[in-house]
Amino acid sequence: MMGRKPYIREVSKTTWWLKHPRYMNYMLREVTSLFIGLYTAVAIDGVWRLQQGREAWEHFIAWTFSTEAVFMHIVFLVFAVIHTTTWFNVTPKAMPMHVGDEPLPDAAIIGAHYAGWVVVSVLALLIAGK
Amino acid sequence: MSNDRTITLEVMRYRPETDAAPSFQSYVVPYVEEWVVLDALNYVKDNLDTTVSYRWSCHMAVCGSCGMMIDGEPKLSCKAFLRDYGSKIRVEPLSHFPIERDLVVVIDDFIEKFTRIRPYIIAQSEKPVSEGEYLQTPAQLHKYKQFTLCINCLLCYAACPQYAHNPEFVGPAALSMAHRYNLDSRDSGRDLRQEVSASHEGVWECSFVGACSDVCPKHVDPAAAIQQTKIASTMDYYKALLPGGK
Amino acid sequence: MAKSHKPIIWGLFAGGGMVSAFVTPVMILITGLAVPFHLISREAMSYDRVHAFASNPIGKLLLFVVIFLPAWHAAHRLRITAHDFGLRQDIPIAVVLYVTAAVGTIMTISALLKM
Structure with a gap:
């Protein structure tokens, strides 16, 4: 019987995701959370100022006209849309659905989410803009 | 079918009794349109170097024993056709498992x-x-x-x-x-x-x-x-x- | 093997991910870009109108859901992302992120209840 000496290959803890496009896409999806988090902080700030009164709210709205604010919100929007698409595209895996005994095709589940997204977004914009 | 065309298989070798770490060894094998990477490895074993170790059994994607990294991607070597790769193919044991010997991992x-x-x-x-x-x-x-x-x-x-x-x-x-x-x-x-x-x-x-x-x-x-x-x-x-x- | 308590936070992560996927893009448009780009009038986002919306119980509930769930979604996913980038101080990172989300949640509730 020969002696065994299994060899273990180390995987980098910090740069593993650069090794394959699949992992890079995954990390892109994951970092959307940073921008969702930052935008949510802005939204909480907005609600807080709204509660403080007229002047504080007007200050908040005036700030959204600044170059930095516009730039920030465009970045937020790009990452939020990446979040939405990556989230919807895997819904058939997490929530497979059946109609009677027949499984619903993936495209139908994903499509329903996109359709709902359009409806929610258009309605929200219409209500906001009255 | 032209028999002059060849490809190079870069195979990761690890011989626990002599090697401190794995290294690559290259083998030149004939390019055959219908061959999969497993056929190329079998060619090496039969004709060039009998010491190369790897697992395989069914050659038809049923037994699940011939998995290896082929150009960095985990693949069944019996389903990976030479024609889908370049003139140099890198073959390594499955990632994330300890290497027992050459392409054989500890499962x-x-x-x-x-x-x-x-x-x-x-x-x-x-x-x-x-x-x-x-x-x-x-x-x-x-x-x-x-x-x-x-x-x-x-x-x-x-x-x-x-x-x-x-x-x-x-x-x-x-x-x-x-x-x-x-x-x-x-x-x-x-x-x-x-x-x-x-x-x-x-x-x-x-x-x-x-x-x-x-x-x-x-x-x-x-x-x-x-x-x-x-x-x-x-x-x-x-x-x-x-x-x-x- | 011990049963995990992950579902508490994972439920918020998954619910928040779904809510965020549907509403965060349009929220960003409404609160950050629609007014500067004249998609909607500045009047539409006036103090009186937005305050009236936040004073309505349904408006309050809507605002609460679209703010607090994405906050927890982001906090939990950032914890995983930190780990994926090789930061192995998981517990301190988790505490900081979850406390931030909790503070945001409490601020949102208290602001909404005052209107």
Whole structure:
């Protein structure tokens, strides 16, 4: 019987995701959370100022006209849309659905989410803009 | 068919009795249109170097033993055609597993985890043969059929970065096999399997990279099984908090 | 093997991910870009109108859901992301992120209840 000496290959803890496009896409999806988090902080700030009164709210709205604010919100929007698409595209895996005994095709589940997204977004914009 | 064309196979070698670390060895083999990487390896073994070690058996994507990294991607070498690669093909043992020798990896860790999830039907009570078969409708079969197709080739583990960083993770194939039995109408062993699946080392180590499903040669979709288990386990957890919950 | 308590936070992560996927892009448009780009009038986002919306019980509930769930979604996913980038101080990172989400949640509730 020969002696065994299994060899273990180390995987980098910090740069593993650069090794394959699949992992890079995954990390892109994951970092959307940073921008969702930052935008949510802005939204909480907005609600807080709204509660403080007229002047504080007007200050908040005036700030959204600044170059930095516009730039920030465009970045937020790009990452939020990446979040939405990556989230919807895997819904058939997490929530497979059946109609009677027949499984619903993936495209139908994903499509329903996109359709709902359009409806929610258009309605929200219409209500906001009255 | 031209017989002059050749390709170079760069094979990772590791001989535990002499090598401190693995290294690559190149072999020039004929290019044959119909050949898969496994055929090229067999050519090496038969004609160039009898010392190269690798596992294989069926040559038809059923036995699950010839998995290896081919140009950095986990593949069954019996399904990877030379014609889909360049003139140089790099062949390494499956990632994230210890190397036993050359292209052979140590799979004890997987076998232990696979055993732990109880990959067999656990019936509420054995009924006597005289009472006949355990019947199942086509719809009941359909619910879990996809998850029965696993051949334990371990490509999913070689693709999973969470397994790479935490070897305690039960991992894709074992968790999806647990899901397969949980979904089977003849089975009532879910509570037992949940002790493994719903533990920290179970589905909660998964961050849904989805690589396991991308590389699965049988389209089992372990990532789907794991996400569904997360949702079901979360439901269990919240239900247990309700009055009358267990 | 111990049963995990991950479902508490994972439920918020998954619910927040779904809510965020549907509404965060349009929220960003409404609160950050629609007014500067004249998609909607500045009047539409006036103090009186937005305050009236936040004073209505249904408006309050809507604002609460679209703010607090994405906050927990982001906190939990950032914890995983930190780990994926090689930061192994998981517990301190988790505490900081979850406390931030909890503070945000409490601020949102208290602001909404005052209107």
